[in-house]
Amino acid sequence: MSILSFDRFGVAANRTVPNIRNQSTSVNLPNMTMTSTQTIASKATPLTWLRLMRIPTVFTAFSNILCGYLITHKLLPAELLQQTELWLLLFSSAGLYLGGMVLNDVFDAALDAVERPERPIPSGRISRTAAAIFGALLLMVGVGCAAAVGTGSLLTAGLIVAAVLLYDGYLKSTVVAPLGMGTCRFLNLMLGASAATTMTSVWQTTPMTVAAALGIYIIGVTVFARNEAGKSSSRGLLTGIGIMLCGIGLDAWLVKGSGVEKAIAGSQMALLILGLNILMRAAIVVGNPQPVRIQRTVGLMLLCIIFLDALMVFSLTGEVKHAVLVIMLIAPASLVRRFIPMS
Numbered sequence: 001m002s003i004l005s006f007d008r009f010g011v012a013a014n015r016t017v018p019n020i021r022n023q024s025t026s027v028n029l030p031n032m033t034m035t036s037t038q039t040i041a042s043k044a045t046p047l048t049w050l051r052l053m054r055i056p057t058v059f060t061a062f063s064n065i066l067c068g069y070l071i072t073h074k075l076l077p078a079e080l081l082q083q084t085e086l087w088l089l090l091f092s093s094a095g096l097y098l099g100g101m102v103l104n105d106v107f108d109a110a111l112d113a114v115e116r117p118e119r120p121i122p123s124g125r126i127s128r129t130a131a132a133i134f135g136a137l138l139l140m141v142g143v144g145c146a147a148a149v150g151t152g153s154l155l156t157a158g159l160i161v162a163a164v165l166l167y168d169g170y171l172k173s174t175v176v177a178p179l180g181m182g183t184c185r186f187l188n189l190m191l192g193a194s195a196a197t198t199m200t201s202v203w204q205t206t207p208m209t210v211a212a213a214l215g216i217y218i219i220g221v222t223v224f225a226r227n228e229a230g231k232s233s234s235r236g237l238l239t240g241i242g243i244m245l246c247g248i249g250l251d252a253w254l255v256k257g258s259g260v261e262k263a264i265a266g267s268q269m270a271l272l273i274l275g276l277n278i279l280m281r282a283a284i285v286v287g288n289p290q291p292v293r294i295q296r297t298v299g300l301m302l303l304c305i306i307f308l309d310a311l312m313v314f315s316l317t318g319e320v321k322h323a324v325l326v327i328m329l330i331a332p333a334s335l336v337r338r339f340i341p342m343s
Contacts, residue, residue, distance in 0.1 A: 047340070306327060
């Protein structure tokens with residue numbers, strides 16, 4: 001999976017094998033002639049394209065947008081569906097996130113041919129050229145929708161595109177790759193907050209702290225998933241777990257200082273339970289770091305993003321219905337995950 005692309009905006013597959021990506025290999029990828037491209041494309045079904053995008057993970061991007069938007073806007077639940085800017089931001093995030101996922105596979109084509117030959121590009125079901133065009137179009141849709149919201153959203157979307165391309169093309173094989181991934185998630189949540197009335201109201205302490213906590217959590221997930229398709233070290237896995245818990249701890253600290261009084265105790269307890277659940281599941285993987293186990297655990301960690309976003313919405317607004325709206329995203333993400341792996 002490669003978490004958020006964009007995670008892999010999320011964390012999609014972060015594998016440290018720079019020599020394969022940066023040097024000539026004997027791996028045979030589909031020839032990019034017009035005729036072969038058309039032949040290969042004919043093998044792709046709608047499900048193939050959904051697999052390329054890792055579609056289940058987009059629901060975690062939606063929860064980021066809802067979280068950023070709801071903690072910066074005081075709205076009744078019935079008013080949410082009437083907010084055109086919110087819908088535009090959701091479409092923007094989807095385009096940016098999924099575009100990043102697709103381009104991640106474009107850049108990783110040679111590596112995937114070795115580690116994940118069943119992926120759409122190395123298997124020949126989708127050509128690298130077609131995927132690159134599709135990914136670029138998705139990014140353009142994301143930027144266009146953000147521009148329709150306002151200058152602040154457009155600037156934030158532009159930063160996301162820069163972060164995605166920098167990560168996919170250059171940072172992924174470096175030691176700062178987790179930081180790049182965390183930056184993408186930080187900016188995605190801030191994209192949700194970008195519809196606030198002024199730029200100063202967007203970049204305030206509360207939304208930035210929530211976004212920073214999410215970014216730290218994703219850095220931890222990325223470190224944990226660093227070699228999810230190969231051999232992972234116990235040290236790397238433990239480091240990832242520790243960073244994730246720091247992100248959850250930052251959320252707990254914010255809840256204590258800025259949360260709505262009636263929601264503080266319940267939110268902190270829920271964060272504690274969530275942290276312990278992640279810790280216990282991750283500890284099992286440390287004891288037996290098999291690729292399949294790691295990938296499944298990473299998928300769970302990604303789904304936990306939705307829980308984190310819902311908890312922060314509840315703790316900072318006190319609106320149970322808003323939090324329920326966010327957490328409902330778990331249902332479609334879990335359902336689609338049965339057919340299309342998150343990693």
